[in-house]
Amino acid sequence: MINVKDIESSIVVIYNKHHLDVYRFLICFSGNQNDAEDLTQEVFIRVLKNLPNFNCTNNLKTWIFSIAKHVAIDHYRKRKFATIFREGFFKQLESNNKKPDEEYEINEMKELVHDAISKLKPSYRAVVILRGINEFSIKETSDILKCSESKVKVDYHRALKILKNKLHFATEEVLTNVK
Amino acid sequence: MLNEKNLMNTIRRTYQQQPREEFVVSTEKILRQKARSMDKRIQVKRLSAVWSGVFLFAVAFSWIFLFSGKDVLINALNNLDEGASSFVINSTKKEPLVFIYHTHNQESFTPELNGNSSENAFSDSKNITLVGKKLSEALNEKNINAIYDDTDIASVLNERDLMFADSYLISREILQNTLNEHESIKMVIDLHRDSQKREATTVKINGKDYARILFAVSSISEHYDINNEFAIELNSKLEELYPGITRGIYLPGESARNNYNQDLHPNSVLVEIGGIENSLEETYRTAEIFAEVVKQVMDDLE
Numbered sequence: 001m002i003n004v005k006d007i008e009s010s011i012v013v014i015y016n017k018h019h020l021d022v023y024r025f026l027i028c029f030s031g032n033q034n035d036a037e038d039l040t041q042e043v044f045i046r047v048l049k050n051l052p053n054f055n056c057t058n059n060l061k062t063w064i065f066s067i068a069k070h071v072a073i074d075h076y077r078k079r080k081f082a083t084i085f086r087e088g089f090f091k092q093l094e095s096n097n098k099k100p101d102e103e104y105e106i107n108e109m110k111e112l113v114h115d116a117i118s119k120l121k122p123s124y125r126a127v128v129i130l131r132g133i134n135e136f137s138i139k140e141t142s143d144i145l146k147c148s149e150s151k152v153k154v155d156y157h158r159a160l161k162i163l164k165n166k167l168h169f170a171t172e173e174v175l176t177n178v179k
Numbered sequence: 180m181l182n183e184k185n186l187m188n189t190i191r192r193t194y195q196q197q198p199r200e201e202f203v204v205s206t207e208k209i210l211r212q213k214a215r216s217m218d219k220r221i222q223v224k225r226l227s228a229v230w231s232g233v234f235l236f237a238v239a240f241s242w243i244f245l246f247s248g249k250d251v252l253i254n255a256l257n258n259l260d261e262g263a264s265s266f267v268i269n270s271t272k273k274e275p276l277v278f279i280y281h282t283h284n285q286e287s288f289t290p291e292l293n294g295n296s297s298e299n300a301f302s303d304s305k306n307i308t309l310v311g312k313k314l315s316e317a318l319n320e321k322n323i324n325a326i327y328d329d330t331d332i333a334s335v336l337n338e339r340d341l342m343f344a345d346s347y348l349i350s351r352e353i354l355q356n357t358l359n360e361h362e363s364i365k366m367v368i369d370l371h372r373d374s375q376k377r378e379a380t381t382v383k384i385n386g387k388d389y390a391r392i393l394f395a396v397s398s399i400s401e402h403y404d405i406n407n408e409f410a411i412e413l414n415s416k417l418e419e420l421y422p423g424i425t426r427g428i429y430l431p432g433e434s435a436r437n438n439y440n441q442d443l444h445p446n447s448v449l450v451e452i453g454g455i456e457n458s459l460e461e462t463y464r465t466a467e468i469f470a471e472v473v474k475q476v477m478d479d480l481e
Contacts, residue, residue, distance in 0.1 A: 008214035015210055019203065027194045036195075037202045044206065048213055052221070113193040132187040163186060 011048045018061065019044065021134055022068050028129045029072045031114050039075055043068045062143040065136070069126055069144055076122050116166040124159035131156050274363035276477065277318055277325035279311045279370055282350035282439075285333045286372040290458040300374075300455040303331060310452055310462045311370045317470035323477055326361075328353055351440045358443060365480055366473065367447035369439060372462075373454040380454030381461065382423045390453030390462040392417060392469060393426040397449075400441035409446045412479075416472045424468060446480075 022043050027036035046067050054063065117125060123145070130136045130144060131152070141156075142149045242248035287302035308329035318325035332349045341348070350369065358364060373380055373393055380391050394410040397403070410428050417425045441447045452469070453462040 007218055008211055011210050011214045012207060015207055019198070019206070023198045024194075024196060027196070028190060031194065033195050033198070037198050037206075040198065041202075041206045041209065044210055045213065048210055048217070052217075109189070110193040113189055117190065117193075128190075132183070133191060160183060160186070167186065167189070 007048070007051060011044070011051060014047065014051075014060070014064070015044050018064055021061075022064065025065065025068055025129050025134055026072060028117065028133055029125060030075065031118055035075065039068075039071050043071050046071065059140070059143065062136075062140050065130065065134070065140075065144040066146065072126070073122055113167065116163050119166075120159055120162065124155055124162070127152060127155045128159045128163065132160075275324045275326040275361050276363060277315070277323060277366045277368065277473065278354070278357050278361070278364045279315050279325060279327035279368045280350055280353055280357075281307050281311055281329065281371070282332065282346045282369050283371055284308050284329065284331060288372065288453065288457055288459060288462070289455050300372075301333075303333070305459070307370060307372045307452075309459060310372075310466055313463050314368075314370065314466040314470055317467050318473060321470060321474045323470075323474055326357075328357065347437045347440060351443070354440050354443055364444070365446060365477065367440075367444045368473075369447070369449045371449060371451045372457075373451040375454045377454060377456035379426070380457055384421055384424070387464065388457075388461050389421075389424060389468070390457040390465045391426050392424055392465060393451040394428045395439065395449040395451065396428055396430055397438040397441045398430055398432070400438040402442055402445045402447075405445035406441045406447060409476075410448045412476055413448065413472055416475055417468070420472065421468055424465065 019040060023036055023040045026039045026043070027033060030036050030039060043064070047064055050067075054060075117128070120128065126145060127141060130141045131138070136144065138149050138152050141152045145152065239248075243252070285301040285303055285306050287300050287306040289300050291305045292300065292302060308327070311327040311329065315325040315327040330349075330353055332346050332353075333343075335349050336343065336345060339349075354367065358367075382389050382391050394414055396407050396410045400406050407428070407430075414425050414428055439447075439449045441449070450469070452465050
């Protein structure tokens with residue numbers, strides 16, 4: 001599929017096949033559409049640059065995601081989540097086809113979910129998104145994160161537990177508020 | 180309650196699951212442009228590699244066939260060959276024929292020292308070993324491979340808490356080791372400086388002062404006959420060429436405390452060049468003369 005002699009058509013094929021998955025990983029990671037788009041572009045530019053060196057025996061998808069993980073973690077280090085949260089999160093969470101109190105309820109819920117996720121440490125966040133949202137297998141996740149499969153399992157369960165606890169209390173609060 | 184599936188769906192709903200259409204299109208455009216410029220860079224690299232190869236070949240070709248490159252190459256190859264063979268000759272020639280050592284290595288000359296007291300004509304730097312060095316250099320110039328030893332025997336004596344009279348024990352070790360190491364050695368010279376006054380140790384030849392030579396042969400050495408013969412040969416050759424340069428052969432009495440290590444090699448002799456009051460220059464002149472004689476004796480030996 002990768003034709004080094006025709007890099008242009010190769011990268012276009014790769015981009016069209018994988019950009020949505022990469023974007024979904026990065027939107028969950030960053031919580032901000034503008035950042036997620038910028039980061040997605042950054043990931044594919046890195047993929048393009050390293051394409052001549054790509055070893056075809058590797059799994060292309062896990063290779064792309066390991067690049068995406070690096071881009072995400074780099075970004076996280078540059079800008080802490082709190083600042084992003086303040087800047088743009090509320091503006092873009094808009095829904096036009098819901099009734100006012102439903103809308104309020106959903107927005108508050110989203111805010112809570114995002115708050116919970118953004119407070120996970122980056123390695124947990126990456127595991128949850130890769131396993132839960134992108135639906136990678138344990139093996140693929142461990143390839144992307146360059147760690148053991150048992151670490152993936154342990155981190156995933158710990159991260160889920162943290163999320164569930166936070167969201168359990170939160171949903172109850174939201175519901176009682178509404179009623 | 181939240182199960183895993185619900186949780187993940189909640190998360191999915193939380194975030195905008197589609198990037199904007201303009202973004203997707205513009206990113207594809209950017210990637211296409213970058214890929215094209217990469218392609219160009221790769222092609223430029225490949226082309227420049229090919230062309231520099233062609234260029235180098237053309238330069239080498241014209242140098243070898245149109246200019247004088249062929250001769251230069253052939254010369255260089257020939258030189259390489261010669262260098263290798265001359266090295267082999269040198270290495271076979273390296274085995275020493277003459278060994279020069281100094282049992283009393285600190286014996287020195289008062290004109291070379293600042294204090295003029297004749298009892299203290301000893302030095303740890305300006306001493307008889309310089310004459311031994313000169314002699315070995317003179318021999319090497321005459322194509323007789325000579326080595327000399329300048330071990331500071333006086334300080335070895337000090338370290339081992341021995342007396343001056345035990346110097347021969349130390350020099351014996353040195354001589355023995357050297358003989359074991361180099362079976363090629365045909366002559367052994369223990370070079371000393373005499374303690375006589377200037378009148379006895381100096382001679383004028385052609386208007387120049389030369390330090391005189393004295394040989395000493397131990398009468399208790401088991402090689403006494405050959406040792407003595409060897410000394411006589413050196414002495415008579417010197418006398419022939421430079422009358423007055425030698426003071427003859429000295430035979431310490433039967434009671435001599437030691438054999439001067441002359442039992443270790445038949446052609447070994449104790450040589451005294453000059454006395455306390457001679458200058459290094461005078462002894463160097465004599466060393467040159469002595470080297471001539473050693474060469475003659477060596478030629479006779481072969």
